[in-house]
Amino acid sequence: MRPYLDADFPDEESHVDVSPLRPYVLTDGRTEPVDRTLEIEAQVMTTGPGTDALPGLAFEHRDIVGLCAVPMSVAEVAARLKLHIGVARVLVADLAEKGYVRVRRPSLPLAHDIDLIERVIRGLESIR
Amino acid sequence: MDSNPSAKALPVPLKIVIAGGFGVGKTTAVGSISEIKPLTTEAAITTAAEGIDGMEEIPAKTATTVALDFGCITIDETLKLYLFGTPGQDRFGFMWRDLSHGALGAMVIVDARRIDDCYPAVDYFEKLDLPFVVAVNMFDGRLAHTIDDLRWALAISDQTPLIMFDARERVSVRDALISLLQHALKRAASLPTP
Numbered sequence: 001m002r003p004y005l006d007a008d009f010p011d012e013e014s015h016v017d018v019s020p021l022r023p024y025v026l027t028d029g030r031t032e033p034v035d036r037t038l039e040i041e042a043q044v045m046t047t048g049p050g051t052d053a054l055p056g057l058a059f060e061h062r063d064i065v066g067l068c069a070v071p072m073s074v075a076e077v078a079a080r081l082k083l084h085i086g087v088a089r090v091l092v093a094d095l096a097e098k099g100y101v102r103v104r105r106p107s108l109p110l111a112h113d114i115d116l117i118e119r120v121i122r123g124l125e126s127i128r
Numbered sequence: 129m130d131s132n133p134s135a136k137a138l139p140v141p142l143k144i145v146i147a148g149g150f151g152v153g154k155t156t157a158v159g160s161i162s163e164i165k166p167l168t169t170e171a172a173i174t175t176a177a178e179g180i181d182g183m184e185e186i187p188a189k190t191a192t193t194v195a196l197d198f199g200c201i202t203i204d205e206t207l208k209l210y211l212f213g214t215p216g217q218d219r220f221g222f223m224w225r226d227l228s229h230g231a232l233g234a235m236v237i238v239d240a241r242r243i244d245d246c247y248p249a250v251d252y253f254e255k256l257d258l259p260f261v262v263a264v265n266m267f268d269g270r271l272a273h274t275i276d277d278l279r280w281a282l283a284i285s286d287q288t289p290l291i292m293f294d295a296r297e298r299v300s301v302r303d304a305l306i307s308l309l310q311h312a313l314k315r316a317a318s319l320p321t322p
Contacts, residue, residue: 002247002283039230041141041210071138073210075198079167085196086171104138108230116207117313120142120232123203124309127161127302 038074038089043104045071050100057100060091065100139208144305145227146213147253148237149245153265153295154213155197157237161301162199162211169196171223194223224252233259233312235304237295240264240273243281250282259312261289263304287311 046068054065063081072080078088095101110116146154159166171194197213212227228234236249246262253260262282273281279290289307294300 002250002281039141039143040212040226041143041230043138043141043208045138073141073200073208075169075196075210075212076167079169079198084170088169102138104140106141106143106230110142110230110232111312112316112319114313114316116142117232117309117316119207120203120209121306121309121313123201123207123209124302124306127201127298 038093038103039106040075040078040085040089041073041106042092043071043073044068044077044092044096045102045104047100047102050095053098053100061095061100064088064091064095068101071104137205139202139206141208141210142203143210143212143227143231144308145224145231145234145258146211146237147224147234147246147249149239149242150215152237152239152245153267154237157235157263157265157293157295157301157304158197158199158211158213160296160298161201161305163201164199166197166199166213169198170194171196171226196223196227224249225256228253228256228258231258233261233308235308236260236262238262238264238278238282239267240278241267243278246282250284254284259308259315261291261304261308261311263291263293263307265295266292287314 044064046065050065051069054062057065060081060083064077067077067080074088074092075085077083077092078085081088083091092101092103096103107113107116146158148154155166194215199211201209201211203209209232214223214227234249234253236246236253238246250260250262262278262284264278275290275292279286282290284290289311291304291307293304
């Protein structure tokens, strides 16, 4: 049996306030992400202005704008470009701010969303 | 303003966390059901990890990374489900929080031969009050313990589903995920209307 279940847990607040990832590289020296809350599953897609701006973009931004002609998540951007998740998150937030990519974030909170959960169950049931 | 008409079609992303000790079959499970070959990316554990239990011996400013494996399933034209597999170690707790934020729930994979490995994940999702299932990976088609013994050892509530599955089998992984979502659905139905 989990041996410590009767013990008091450490103060949870000390966990809650720990900052998320703080990437310092590739972000113009900025020390805070533009939007540190961007979820790693958020969908990213290049916009028309992004495609137009592509030739003039610096290399990491250009890679993302090129890649996201097909919509994908922040996590996929990171994996395909071999970037740390935190770095990809900042770069995507940069590009979204400039209007070069669109971002679709999850609709939160989900805990009450019975219709949504039922849709996911139906979707999984169709997998053979 | 937006000259790309198809940009309207971005799906709503959802996610489920796949947790458990090293080598319990997280990446196998993700790979069995994902429609893309599982991808790996790295998340940094930097000074942000200060003060997390188990990290005290690591000097501040030390940066380490942890691999995150993931895959995805298209649910329908407007929903895309991501599965994120993460090592179940105390010291990665801060990454779990990042991953768990907004998750539909979590699947904790257990190797019945070394169930201790899953305790940190079980503890974490209990504290977070995130719906989770414990899925025992049947490595060789048999089990060294009965389900009742396992439930006792894990000390999970009677409401928490405890299931057997085979991480190599798509349909088995699918059913494990459905168990999780049915559990989440029961929870959702019992919550007061916001």
